[in-house]
Amino acid sequence: MNDAKKNKKLFEQTFISLLNKGCDIVLPVFGLSMFPFILPGDEVRVSPVNYDALQVGDVIVFENGGRLVAHRLLKIDVSKGWFISKGDGLMKVDGNNRLSDVYGLVVGQFRHQRAIKWSNTLxxxxxxxxxxxxxxxxxxxxxxxxxxxxxxS
Structure with a gap:
């Protein structure tokens, strides 16, 4: 395994460990999957997930295809343990995923070190x-x- 893959795996393990310990984490966004509302360079605050409090429309952080992604929650069935999500800037939904793969909930967004409050309104x-x-x-x-x-830039 090359250094980049090792570093990515170490980051993901650290991220999950901190969330499991109840910590909030602020981290930068890199991809375009949530375009135009969450842009590369923005920062998001991620809190540990409370499955019973999840609502359709929340942006969740979960494992999909062996990597961590943040996408919008479209459907959820807590009793059966599944959800469907999609990146706002993607063409297709992620499909059925297990709730056990959800690690965090995006509770804040920052652009140029300023909070974007409208993005977290109901x-x-x-x-x-x-x-x-x-x-x-x-x-x-x-x-x-x-x-x-x-x-x-």
Whole structure:
């Protein structure tokens, strides 16, 4: 295993361990999967997950395909232990996932060291849970254009 993969695995293990100990963690965003609402360079505050408190529209951090991702919760069945999620800037849903793979809940977002409060309101989260599947194709291509021409240095 090369150094980059070792470092990534160590980061993920540390991240999960801190969440399991009840710590909140602030970390930078790297990908475009939540474009246009969470951008690369933004920071998110992640809290340990309380499965019973999860709501449709929340942005959750979970393991998907062996890597940690933060996507919007579209459907959840706590009694059966599954959920469906999707990145706002992706074309397709993640599919059925196990609740046991969820490690954290995004409770805050910061851009240029300023809190973005509207992104964590109940109205916004519910609206995005409804709109995300409808505008995913548009957001995906807009994200590619933004990344090529407008991204921050």
């Amino acid at each position: 109205f916004f989260k519910k609206s995005m849970a409804f709109l995300s599947p409808l505008v995913g194709y548009l957001n995906f291509y807009l994200g590619l254009v933004w990344h090529k021409y407008f991204r921050r």
